Amino acid sequence: MLKRNLIANYLGQVWNALMGLAFLPLYIHYIGIESYGLIGLFGVITASLSLLDMGMTPTLSREMARFTGGEHTAESIRDLLRSIEVITFSIAALIAVTLTLSSHWLASSWLQAKDLPVAIVSQAFSIMGLVAALRFVETIYRSSLVGLQRQVLFNAINSLLATVRGLGSVAILALVSPTIQAFFFWQGLVSIITLATLSCTIYSILPTAQRPGRFSWQVLRQIWGYAGGMMGITFLALLLTQVDKVLLSKLLTLTEYGYYTLAATVAGALYMLISPITQAWFPRLTQLFASQDFPKLIRTYHQGAQLVTVVLGSAALVITFFSEIFLQLWTQNFELAQRTAPLLSLLVLGNLLNFLMWIPGQTQLAYGWTILGVQTNIVAVSFFVPAILWVTPRYGSVGAAWSWVSLNAACLLIGVHFMYRRILKTEKWLWYRQDLLYPLISAVVVVGIIRCLLPNPVSWFSQLGTLVLASISTFFAAMLSANRIREQVKKIFVSSLKTLRAKRLGEKL
Numbered sequence: 001m002l003k004r005n006l007i008a009n010y011l012g013q014v015w016n017a018l019m020g021l022a023f024l025p026l027y028i029h030y031i032g033i034e035s036y037g038l039i040g041l042f043g044v045i046t047a048s049l050s051l052l053d054m055g056m057t058p059t060l061s062r063e064m065a066r067f068t069g070g071e072h073t074a075e076s077i078r079d080l081l082r083s084i085e086v087i088t089f090s091i092a093a094l095i096a097v098t099l100t101l102s103s104h105w106l107a108s109s110w111l112q113a114k115d116l117p118v119a120i121v122s123q124a125f126s127i128m129g130l131v132a133a134l135r136f137v138e139t140i141y142r143s144s145l146v147g148l149q150r151q152v153l154f155n156a157i158n159s160l161l162a163t164v165r166g167l168g169s170v171a172i173l174a175l176v177s178p179t180i181q182a183f184f185f186w187q188g189l190v191s192i193i194t195l196a197t198l199s200c201t202i203y204s205i206l207p208t209a210q211r212p213g214r215f216s217w218q219v220l221r222q223i224w225g226y227a228g229g230m231m232g233i234t235f236l237a238l239l240l241t242q243v244d245k246v247l248l249s250k251l252l253t254l255t256e257y258g259y260y261t262l263a264a265t266v267a268g269a270l271y272m273l274i275s276p277i278t279q280a281w282f283p284r285l286t287q288l289f290a291s292q293d294f295p296k297l298i299r300t301y302h303q304g305a306q307l308v309t310v311v312l313g314s315a316a317l318v319i320t321f322f323s324e325i326f327l328q329l330w331t332q333n334f335e336l337a338q339r340t341a342p343l344l345s346l347l348v349l350g351n352l353l354n355f356l357m358w359i360p361g362q363t364q365l366a367y368g369w370t371i372l373g374v375q376t377n378i379v380a381v382s383f384f385v386p387a388i389l390w391v392t393p394r395y396g397s398v399g400a401a402w403s404w405v406s407l408n409a410a411c412l413l414i415g416v417h418f419m420y421r422r423i424l425k426t427e428k429w430l431w432y433r434q435d436l437l438y439p440l441i442s443a444v445v446v447v448g449i450i451r452c453l454l455p456n457p458v459s460w461f462s463q464l465g466t467l468v469l470a471s472i473s474t475f476f477a478a479m480l481s482a483n484r485i486r487e488q489v490k491k492i493f494v495s496s497l498k499t500l501r502a503k504r505l506g507e508k509l
Contacts, residue, residue, distance in 0.1 A: 012155025040261025
């Protein structure tokens with residue numbers, strides 16, 4: 001199941017990222033960089049709203065996973081889902097009303113728009129409020145599917161709706177109205193369809209109960225301890241990943257913010273490479289902690305950590321070294337690529353350092369230990385927010401990007417040590433050496449050599465060839481340097497050969 005879910009998650013994430021990123025140059029072409037800045041700000045708003053679920057969404061996913069292991073009855077899991085639905089729909093209504101009422105103030109007093117009229121921006125914020133509320137409700141059904149380990153079905157639905165969302169947005173802008181309002185109207189319509197589809201799917205999967213689900217304070221009290229810890233972690237994690245965008249929307253002009261948003265969006269696409277791993281690994285780690293099978297737990301932990309380093313490390317380093325070439329090939333806009341590339345390189349590097357800590361973080365949550373994540377993020381936020389406020393007026397968006405890199409480097413070198421004092425006490429240096437250092441050094445050497453040999457390809461064909469060569473070479477260099485991934489690939493290769501030989505032998509007989 002772990003392998004099947006991992007493959008499904010990757011296919012789904014790759015397709016969703018393709019639908020999300022492929023059309024960005026067209027969005028900018030039709031509505032301009034200022035309006036695209038509003039789309040970027042909408043992404044910040046939807047991400048930040050996860051704070052309002054008070055940790056219930058990740059807790060619901062965990063409880064759905066425990067339900068598959070026999071920890072809940074059909075009635076109790078339906079009661080939990082219904083209770084969270086009631087709270088989530090109430091909060092969603094509040095979100096829509098609040099953004100609508102504050103839309104004029106946001107348009108006139110917060111943003112620094114030059115070309116867009118205040119009335120247009122205000123109207124866009126009003127529509128954003130409705131769409132953001134719908135997206136907020138979607139998360140409870142998405143997390144339920146993931147927790148039930150129906151990740152093949154989840155990715156099939158998600159990919160289909162992402163296609164409708166992306167292709168429809170381009171069609172609306174090209175054929176109906178090239179305006180930011182039209183863009184958000186379409187997003188709202190697709191969100192309504194998504195919500196209905198996911199809700200019906202979840203209730204059709206859950207086993208029939210003797211009675212309908214109902215709101216229950218008792219059920220909510222049972223999960224409140226874990227949910228409270230997750231709320232703290234989510235709140236602080238979102239501060240770390242979104243506060244730069246919130247503050248920069250005020251500190252930068254909307255045009256400059258558009259370039260930063262574009263770089264952050266592309267850098268954030270790396271989440272598509274790590275989310276499938278964490279979605280597959282977290283339930284497995286939780287199960288192994290529950291069964292106290294520590295040999296398998298250690299093996300699974302290092303496999304996940306090395307997989308993150310190999311996949312994320314190779315992809316991130318290629319983008320970091322070839323950011324301008326990547327953007328030129330993708331956008332076919334030299335000025336856009338030139339202005340965005342330095343930001344992209346830094347943000348990708350910072351994200352990579354952050355991703356390397358995800359398997360340790362998921363291990364803490366699987367163990368049920370949330371306080372360390374809260375404490376670490378409190379310290380990180382206390383340094384990051386003042387750093388943004390100090391460096392941005394002096395060094396602009398590049399200074400803000402450097403702050404992100406520095407913060408994650410410090411957490412990787414210092415913060416992770418505290419986990420190994422309590423969990424997997426003997427595995428710290430193996431993690432640093434075998435899971436991180438060896439694959440990353442190999443990848444840096446290979447991508448650096450290719451960058452020196454092919455410094456500035458001009459034609460689109462040579463640019464594409466350079467990126468493909470760098471990606472494949474860097475990936476294999478990292479993979480061959482990761483002992484557990486190398487062994488796993490070898491086993492799969494040998495098994496495939498044996499299967500092929502047996503099939504040929506059967507055909508001959």
